[in-house]
Amino acid sequence: MTLDLLGPSPHEPRTGIRGETVPTVPSAEPAAVDVTALLERGRTLATPVLRSAVDRLAPPMDTVAAYHFGWIDADGNPAVGDGGKAVRPALALLSAEAAGATPETGVPGAVAVELVHNFSLLHDDLMDGDEQRRHRDTVWKVHGPAQAILVGDALFALANEILLELGTVEAGRATRRLTTATRALIDGQAQDISYEHRERVTVEECLEMEGNKTGALLACAVSIGAVLGGADDATADTLERYGYHLGLAFQAVDDLLGIWGDPEATGKQTWSDLRQRKKSLPVVAALAAGGPASERLGELLAADAKSNDFDSFSEAEFAARAALIEEAGGREWTAEEARRQHAVAIEALDEVQMPDQVRAQLSALADFVVVRKR
Amino acid sequence: MTLDLLGPSPHEPRTGIRGETVPTVPSAEPAAVDVTALLERGRTLATPVLRSAVDRLAPPMDTVAAYHFGWIDADGNPAVGDGGKAVRPALALLSAEAAGATPETGVPGAVAVELVHNFSLLHDDLMDGDEQRRHRDTVWKVHGPAQAILVGDALFALANEILLELGTVEAGRATRRLTTATRALIDGQAQDISYEHRERVTVEECLEMEGNKTGALLACAVSIGAVLGGADDATADTLERYGYHLGLAFQAVDDLLGIWGDPEATGKQTWSDLRQRKKSLPVVAALAAGGPASERLGELLAADAKSNDFDSFSEAEFAARAALIEEAGGREWTAEEARRQHAVAIEALDEVQMPDQVRAQLSALADFVVVRKR
Numbered sequence: 001m002t003l004d005l006l007g008p009s010p011h012e013p014r015t016g017i018r019g020e021t022v023p024t025v026p027s028a029e030p031a032a033v034d035v036t037a038l039l040e041r042g043r044t045l046a047t048p049v050l051r052s053a054v055d056r057l058a059p060p061m062d063t064v065a066a067y068h069f070g071w072i073d074a075d076g077n078p079a080v081g082d083g084g085k086a087v088r089p090a091l092a093l094l095s096a097e098a099a100g101a102t103p104e105t106g107v108p109g110a111v112a113v114e115l116v117h118n119f120s121l122l123h124d125d126l127m128d129g130d131e132q133r134r135h136r137d138t139v140w141k142v143h144g145p146a147q148a149i150l151v152g153d154a155l156f157a158l159a160n161e162i163l164l165e166l167g168t169v170e171a172g173r174a175t176r177r178l179t180t181a182t183r184a185l186i187d188g189q190a191q192d193i194s195y196e197h198r199e200r201v202t203v204e205e206c207l208e209m210e211g212n213k214t215g216a217l218l219a220c221a222v223s224i225g226a227v228l229g230g231a232d233d234a235t236a237d238t239l240e241r242y243g244y245h246l247g248l249a250f251q252a253v254d255d256l257l258g259i260w261g262d263p264e265a266t267g268k269q270t271w272s273d274l275r276q277r278k279k280s281l282p283v284v285a286a287l288a289a290g291g292p293a294s295e296r297l298g299e300l301l302a303a304d305a306k307s308n309d310f311d312s313f314s315e316a317e318f319a320a321r322a323a324l325i326e327e328a329g330g331r332e333w334t335a336e337e338a339r340r341q342h343a344v345a346i347e348a349l350d351e352v353q354m355p356d357q358v359r360a361q362l363s364a365l366a367d368f369v370v371v372r373k374r
Numbered sequence: 375m376t377l378d379l380l381g382p383s384p385h386e387p388r389t390g391i392r393g394e395t396v397p398t399v400p401s402a403e404p405a406a407v408d409v410t411a412l413l414e415r416g417r418t419l420a421t422p423v424l425r426s427a428v429d430r431l432a433p434p435m436d437t438v439a440a441y442h443f444g445w446i447d448a449d450g451n452p453a454v455g456d457g458g459k460a461v462r463p464a465l466a467l468l469s470a471e472a473a474g475a476t477p478e479t480g481v482p483g484a485v486a487v488e489l490v491h492n493f494s495l496l497h498d499d500l501m502d503g504d505e506q507r508r509h510r511d512t513v514w515k516v517h518g519p520a521q522a523i524l525v526g527d528a529l530f531a532l533a534n535e536i537l538l539e540l541g542t543v544e545a546g547r548a549t550r551r552l553t554t555a556t557r558a559l560i561d562g563q564a565q566d567i568s569y570e571h572r573e574r575v576t577v578e579e580c581l582e583m584e585g586n587k588t589g590a591l592l593a594c595a596v597s598i599g600a601v602l603g604g605a606d607d608a609t610a611d612t613l614e615r616y617g618y619h620l621g622l623a624f625q626a627v628d629d630l631l632g633i634w635g636d637p638e639a640t641g642k643q644t645w646s647d648l649r650q651r652k653k654s655l656p657v658v659a660a661l662a663a664g665g666p667a668s669e670r671l672g673e674l675l676a677a678d679a680k681s682n683d684f685d686s687f688s689e690a691e692f693a694a695r696a697a698l699i700e701e702a703g704g705r706e707w708t709a710e711e712a713r714r715q716h717a718v719a720i721e722a723l724d725e726v727q728m729p730d731q732v733r734a735q736l737s738a739l740a741d742f743v744v745v746r747k748r
Contacts, residue, residue, distance in 0.1 A: 058561045060568065123527060127520040146501040149523060150564055153497060156527070157556045160534060164550040172546030176538040182531045187432045190524055194434065 033364035042089030045103065046110040053111060053162055057154050064143050064151045068122060070134060074142050084134065087250070087369065088113050088221040094362055095225030095239060098354040106225025108162050108171075112178055113221045115159035120185050120217075122152035127193065128276070135267040156182070166228075174227045177236065181220035188212025195279050199302060206284045207248065214254070215247030222246070222362075241348040242362070249341035250369045252334050255280040257374070259322055260331070265374040271318035277304065281337065286330025293327035300324070338370050407738035416463030419477065420484040427485060427536055431528050434517075438525045442496060442513045458508065461624070461743065462487050462595040468736055469599030469613060472728040480599025482536050482545075486552055487595045489533035494559050494591075496526035501567065502650070509641040530556070540602075548601045551610065555594035562586025569653050573676060580658045581622065588628075589621030596620070596736075615722040616736065623715035624743045626708050629654040631748070633696055634705070639748040645692035651678065655711060660704025667701035674698070716744050 054065045066072045070081015089110035096106030124130070125138040126148045132138065140148035163175045191209040195201045222243030223236040231239075257266050258273030258280055266272070273280050287298055300321060304310055325331060345366050349359060428439045440446045444455015463484035470480030498504070499512040500522045506512065514522035537549045565583040569575045596617030597610040605613075631640050632647030632654055640646070647654050661672055674695060678684055699705060719740050723733060 058564055061560075061564055119527075123523050127523055145519075146567055149497050149501055150560060150567070152527075153493075153530070154557070154560045154564075156530060157553055157560060160549065160553045161557065164546060164553055167546075167550075169543060169546070172538060172541075172543070172549070175534065175546070175549065176541075179531055179534045179538055183528065183535065186435075186524060186528045186531060190432055190435055190528075193520055193524070 033361050035364050035368045038090045038094070038361055038365060039086050041103070042091075042093055042110060043086045045093060045107050046086075046089040046114065049107055049111045049162075050114055053115065053158055054155075056158065057151070060143075060147070061151050061154050064139060064147045065118075065155065067142065068118060068139050068151065070136070074137065081134070085372070085374070087365065088117060088218065090365060091218070091221040091243065091362075092225045094358055094365070095222050096229045097225070097358045098239060098352065098362070099226035099229035099231040099235065100355075101225070101229025103225075105229045108166060109174055109224030109228050110221070112159040112163045112174075113217060113224060115155045115162065116178060116182050116185070117217055119152045119155040119159070120182075120189070122148050122155065124189055126152075127189065130276075132268065170228050170230060173233075174224050177220050177223055177227060177240075181216040184212045184216035188214075188216070196277065198279075199305065200287065201279045201284050203281070203284050203288050206279065206281055210251040210255075210281070211244065211248055214251040215244040218247035218250060219243035235352055238348055238352045242345045242352075242366075245341045245345035245348065246366050246369060249338045249345060249366070252281055252338035252341060253370055253372065255282055256331065256334055256338070259325065262373065267374070270315065271322060274318050274321055275313075277301075277310075281334045282325050282330035284330075285333040285337075286325040286328035289328045289330065289333070291328060293324050294329075297321065297324040297328055342366055342370050407735050409738050409742045412464045412468070412735055412739060413460050415477070416465075416467055416484060417460045419467060419481050420460075420463040420488065423481055423485045423536075424488055427489065427532055428529075430532065431525070434521070435525050435528050438513060438517045438521045439492075439529065441516065442492060442525065444508060444510070448511065448516050455508070459746070459748070461739065462491060462592065464739060465592070465595040465617065465736075466599045468732055468739070469596050470603045471599070471732045472613065472726065472736070473600035473603035473605040473609065474729075475599070475603025477599075479603045482540060483548055483598030483602050484595070486533040486537045486548075487591060487598060489529045489536065490552060490556050490559070491591055493526045493529040493533070494556075494563070496522050496529070498563055500526075501563065504650075506642065544602050544604060547607075548598050551594050551597055551601060551614075555590040558586040558590035562588075562590070570651065572653075573679065574661065575653045575658050577655070577658050577662050580653065580655055584625040584629075584655070585618065585622055588625040589618040592621035592624060593617035609726055612722055612726045616719045616726075616740075619715045619719035619722065620740050620743060623712045623719060623740070626655055626712035626715060627744055627746065629656055630705065630708055630712070633699065636747065641748070644689065645696060648692050648695055649687075651675075651684075655708045656699050656704035658704075659707040659711075660699040660702035663702045663704065663707070665702060667698050668703075671695065671698040671702055712744050716740055 050069070051071070054069065055062060057065055063072070063076060067074060070079060073079045092110035092113055093103035093106040095109070097103055121133065122139055125133060126140040126145055130138055131141050138148075139151065143151075159178065160175055163171045163178065165171075188209050188211070191205070192213060195205065195209065219240035220243070223231075223240045226239055227236050255273065258268070258278065259271060259282055261268065261272070263270050263272075269275060273283075283297075283301070286294055287301075288294075346363060349362055349366075424443070425445070428443065429436060431439055437446070437450060441448060444453060447453045466484035466487055467477040467480040469483070471477055495507065496513055499507060500514040500519055504512055505515050512522075513525065517525075533552065534549055537545045537552065539545075562583050562585070565579070566587065569579065569583065593614035594617070597605075597614045600613055601610050629647065632642070632652065633645060633656055635642065635646070637644050637646075643649060647657075657671075657675075660668055661675075662668075720737060723736055723740075
């Protein structure tokens, strides 16, 4: 299965009308940036600190957390985990560099953001009843609900600890930003839960929820390194604006992958978001579009909400719903939304003074977010 | 039912061997201190700030939190709640005064500690399956498990927010102490859960768990106001020592009330801790004591652990277990432990320089903790 969510990749040169080569996404010297290496650097610098932070947890929480991060399997044997894309750590290190500090300055910020992100995954998976994450059973499924709650709490506390033990004024400011982002994260999950019980959700409500659930913490990742590196609040705010819109672009792509993603790549089931009746952007946009496909989709989803044998739906039934979403324009609108948010993010980036190389790297990471397949 | 856990109240003068009047608990001028007024002052200053903090939560979390705090009932109507004893807010204000600051300086600390305390109640009640708290159904029972998780998370984040938005170096130090206490709280809950699955727990393990679950946050309440008022770390550490041992005394009394407390006063069922198979101090001490009653108790509890109809046990069956605990010496040992921890707390208090009046008030609060009936 080839997956081309947003048209040709921005890194694949297109031929213009006069035969010249044109990039489709405006980026500062994208060819000069190795995104894979940037992500790898984030992982390499942050993971050892993250692991030693998790090692501080009292048993059995250390083991449960290690399972969650994919460092051990359910039997406690070492595992080579899929630690995720590691976009946030890469951003936190670049954030420090944007303020003229070393990438290492951003490491406690990268680790704190990862801890908060994983705290929210542990709790959200339990609240949502999700049984799989990153190709594996979720923590509540393996270790029980109490451990999922407890270890989530512990990771949240650890995030603050990692920052505050730096003992600097900057660390206090960074923790405050992380706290604001965490509150938004929790607001977003509250909205997500309440929307599940509603028949209709507007596009605006969906975007607000996604801004809270994804935008706020990505924004914090992009400011936290700079704050630790001594950046002022105005600079940090502008960096957060880049991160927030990047987060919305990221989530729009996630919503596309949640319906049309390749299960091999995403680690989720086919039609994953449809199975969970998620009112994600493509669904909400399709329902708002009007027209025959939109109306037929609305009727089907309303019936699904009351159906008792939804869980035994065939692949064909989900495929039919996905086709209606696409026909009503929900897929194309969401792809376009990802491009819009990407453009706004890049605009914010241009407002901050930073080394050219760092700007090019942040820009390339933004490109990566909208073309990724997982 | 009259309940006299620890012998005559320390405020009731006893007659000595030479006919003189002797207090049973050494306190600095206890007669001069009105503990009820101290607790009331804590409530009066902290509650409005707590309520406006909770008002920041997005719906429906604000409503769920208001229910938890007893400000509204399950239908959303205003209620005159039992907000608990409010020992922690009273301590946080005295803590500020111990450092020579105004009681108002301690208010954000008092509110942050209350938020963390209630975050832990929300999550612990869910993890433990407890259906009642303060004479009312618990949040997970009324609003569902997801809301209990979510609102607990939100209160935890709010605690950090309240402190960090002060924007001072002292606030950063206070947040760090609160984070350390929260981590201990979580460690204690992890131990509590793991002990439930074990046949035997030592007295030392039980004390360590209670130090984490109760001592650490009470310690933080006693240092946080002082830190916000500019106290140095050595002073804060000594104040925490007072608070930690006060917490252990508090928990020993709680453990006595959990078995022999008056349900009317405590708001819990008769034999509450026995019904929940809690390995609290009286149980653990009785099992460790040896002798016929201790051995018989051990056999009974081992059989209970495997019993399928434990939930239908009669009052008489719990009463028999309580009598064995008392006969084996578990009740008296725990009462003695409360007195020991009280004495250590008062000793620590003597190591800190503070106004005489504040010392007398902290001392009187310590006395209150060991003679309370709820």
